[in-house]
Amino acid sequence: xxxxxxxxxxxxxxxxxxxxxxxxxxxxxxxxxxxxxxxxxxxxxxxxxxxxxxxxxxxxxxxxxxxxxxxxxxxxxxxxxxxxxxxxxxxxxxxxxxxxxxxxxxxxxxxxxxxx
Amino acid sequence: xxxxxxxxxxxxxxxxxxxxxxxxxxxxxxxxxxxxxxxxxxxxxxxxxxxxxxxxxxxxxxxxxxxxxxxxxxxxxxxxxxxxxxxxx
Numbered sequence: 001x002x003x004x005x006x007x008x009x010x011x012x013x014x015x016x017x018x019x020x021x022x023x024x025x026x027x028x029x030x031x032x033x034x035x036x037x038x039x040x041x042x043x044x045x046x047x048x049x050x051x052x053x054x055x056x057x058x059x060x061x062x063x064x065x066x067x068x069x070x071x072x073x074x075x076x077x078x079x080x081x082x083x084x085x086x087x088x089x090x091x092x093x094x095x096x097x098x099x100x101x102x103x104x105x106x107x108x109x110x111x112x113x114x115x116x
Numbered sequence: 117x118x119x120x121x122x123x124x125x126x127x128x129x130x131x132x133x134x135x136x137x138x139x140x141x142x143x144x145x146x147x148x149x150x151x152x153x154x155x156x157x158x159x160x161x162x163x164x165x166x167x168x169x170x171x172x173x174x175x176x177x178x179x180x181x182x183x184x185x186x187x188x189x190x191x192x193x194x195x196x197x198x199x200x201x202x203x204x205x
Contacts, residue, residue, distance in 0.1 A: 009203075011126075011127040044127075045129065045130035077130075103134070104134075107119060107200075113201065114203070115202065
């Protein structure tokens, strides 16, 4: 299989389930190997709580660091933040806040998506 | 190829909001997703399906919204293979 563009969406809030960390592990898997797929990581719904400044990243840090080294920035849906009254300054500085039109563009550009 | 939104209950708000604004969206209601109100999606002209076994076992046969297509698992598989899937289950 050739290189593909894969959008990973993370809907689960951090902690209490394996999704927030397994999602990032899967992202890393997709970026490695023969095909080295292009990936985007997008936090939606309650998943956006992971983007908060000060969230404990001890079990995800190695994945995030590796993605950062590969030039991949985590993205978070602005509308989901607003619905939860999370201010932009409460979002970690290494996470990019994107608008709904930008979310739709990511969906349109992706060859596949995977939800966690 | 449509963007096929698989929608269950836990992430329904996000999923329905995204699907409603997505011109290429079609929706499949799964598991407790069959309890959702889909008026907004139907009003926006979206194709909406519900998995019939999930409808039947919840006693909702005949109560599911008009305009919602009932599909079985083989039909769901056909839809999964023919479209870009966005999982919200």
